[in-house]
Amino acid sequence: MGGRIELALLHWLDQGRTQVGQIVIERAGGDFLLRHLADVGQEKLEEKNLPEDALEIARWDAEGKYRPLKTAPTLRRGWRFRLGSVAELALTVEYFYPAMLGSYLAAREGRLGVTPLRETLNRQTGLYALTRKATVEDAETVIKRRCHSESGCLKTILWPIEDEPPRGFPAEKFTLAGGGERIPLPCAEGCNLLVAAIRRQLKKKA
Amino acid sequence: MVHKPDSALIILGHGSTVNPDSDVPTFAHAAEIRRRRCFGEVTCAFWKEEPSFRQVLLTVESDDIYLVPNFVSEGYFTQKVIPREMRLAGPITERGGRTLKYCEPVGNHPQMTEGLLRRARETAPGVPAAETSLVIVGHGTSLNENSGAAVKKQVERILRRGEYGEVIGAFMEERPFVTDWRTLTTCPNVVAVPFFISDGEHSYQDIPVLLGIEPEITAAASQRDVFRHNPREIEGRRLFYASAIGTEPFLADVILEQVARFDKQREAVLA
Numbered sequence A: 001m002g003g004r005i006e007l008a009l010l011h012w013l014d015q016g017r018t019q020v021g022q023i024v025i026e027r028a029g030g031d032f033l034l035r036h037l038a039d040v041g042q043e044k045l046e047e048k049n050l051p052e053d054a055l056e057i058a059r060w061d062a063e064g065k066y067r068p069l070k071t072a073p074t075l076r077r078g079w080r081f082r083l084g085s086v087a088e089l090a091l092t093v094e095y096f097y098p099a100m101l102g103s104y105l106a107a108r109e110g111r112l113g114v115t116p117l118r119e120t121l122n123r124q125t126g127l128y129a130l131t132r133k134a135t136v137e138d139a140e141t142v143i144k145r146r147c148h149s150e151s152g153c154l155k156t157i158l159w160p161i162e163d164e165p166p167r168g169f170p171a172e173k174f175t176l177a178g179g180g181e182r183i184p185l186p187c188a189e190g191c192n193l194l195v196a197a198i199r200r201q202l203k204k205k206a
Numbered sequence B: 001m002v003h004k005p006d007s008a009l010i011i012l013g014h015g016s017t018v019n020p021d022s023d024v025p026t027f028a029h030a031a032e033i034r035r036r037r038c039f040g041e042v043t044c045a046f047w048k049e050e051p052s053f054r055q056v057l058l059t060v061e062s063d064d065i066y067l068v069p070n071f072v073s074e075g076y077f078t079q080k081v082i083p084r085e086m087r088l089a090g091p092i093t094e095r096g097g098r099t100l101k102y103c104e105p106v107g108n109h110p111q112m113t114e115g116l117l118r119r120a121r122e123t124a125p126g127v128p129a130a131e132t133s134l135v136i137v138g139h140g141t142s143l144n145e146n147s148g149a150a151v152k153k154q155v156e157r158i159l160r161r162g163e164y165g166e167v168i169g170a171f172m173e174e175r176p177f178v179t180d181w182r183t184l185t186t187c188p189n190v191v192a193v194p195f196f197i198s199d200g201e202h203s204y205q206d207i208p209v210l211l212g213i214e215p216e217i218t219a220a221a222s223q224r225d226v227f228r229h230n231p232r233e234i235e236g237r238r239l240f241y242a243s244a245i246g247t248e249p250f251l252a253d254v255i256l257e258q259v260a261r262f263d264k265q266r267e268a269v270l271a
Helices: A003-014 A053-059 A086-096 A100-108 A117-122 A126-133 A136-146 A192-205 B024-035 B076-086 B111-123 B149-161 B178-184 B201-211 B250-270
Strands: A023-028 A031-036 A046-048 A079-083 B004-013 B039-046 B064-069 B092-095 B098-102 B132-138 B166-171 B189-194 B232-234 B237-241
Touching: A003 A086, A003 A100, A023 A086, A031 A086, A046 A053, A053 A079, A053 A086, A079 A086, A086 A100, A117 A126, A117 A192, A126 A192, A136 A192, B004 B024, B004 B250, B024 B039, B024 B250, B064 B076, B064 B250, B076 B098, B111 B149, B111 B189, B111 B250, B132 B149, B132 B178, B149 B166, B166 B178, B178 B189, B178 B201, B189 B201, B201 B237
Parallel strands: A046 A079, B004 B039, B004 B064, B064 B098, B132 B166, B132 B189, B189 B237
Antiparallel strands: A023 A031, A031 A079, B092 B098, B232 B237
16 A cells, blocks of 8 residues: 555545445544444444454454455444554555555546456456356346345445446445445456356356 | 565465455465565455455555565466456566566475475474375366476475485376375375465365365364364374465565565566
């Protein structure tokens, strides 16, 4: 993480955009406090101060299940970070929500490249080459199951399947604008979890 | 000693959507290198996790970027998947005012041989090497003919030392198969060392089943109370199974040395 992302993060905080995914950032003197949105007002929280601690918190959900997708709405509660520098803050956010600050800054500056899902599937090889055969309907079936903010993923979908965005989502799932207090989580390309799920769907169909 | 305050280092790992331990060594080596302050920026990227190979360049700001694959073999991932996903043109890619320097994977480094031997000795302390078959276990794949080469190279190096009664390479997905260790080896003691980066799905969960020391796939290492017991008595032989060597702290130095080697090779090309 470099200085431009850190400066942008400070700027967004100054604008009152203090939420990233399920975490909320507060300033306390010269420090930054980070906690789960649902833990605001809670006092009995485990104190953390190393960015690397975020890796372990983000790794497991409340039931102890592995979270391969860090933008799933399953971040566990019960902790609070106190961080002394914006560099540590940016790194901690990076561990909770990988690549999201950099993606959002790129989107703001008009340099975030978006890849249609069809292109993503067409370049797969090996195990995932099968996904080239997915129809728009196959893809939509899986996207509906995997990408909903309530149950699957908090990111904002910016890619179309071919020409059109997937159906079955509210309009705000596709836009970075608005959002009030939130720093949005841009999804510029379908992730490997989605590609793998499409492969499983095709296997099941066959 | 690498000192590049104006450059970024990106450590490229496999990652996993099912095993929670797969990314641990890659993050640990990144944290160690960051602590040493030898690069302006240090981060990781993964095939199966985020930041992905596609996203990671958005997270660094330096124009001079070293990419070191935290992979054991120069095979399918380092020759095909990473160059495709990161749009690399070769060892050096110039794009949008940035230079991407694609280094060799950690598995190519000579120190890996020492790491494998150290693991073998630790796993079977006091067991005479001359009466032991050492099995270096790799993934191997039909997707790339070079995939098993890293294991074969290690086997040759270890054989030359004449320390072990027998040294062989065996694979999950290509011949000779690790499932056939009983017939591939002849010594009374067998030490199997996985040539893998992490104690992840393949090395901790799959290979023990292939070796016959677990009847079925167990939970991940971090979700079990004990690491595996050694040795197992199987058909009158003593089988020892090691943990992966990629978790060892010396890998942080190997990553930095791959950067230094890259620079040295480029200097030689330009000279």
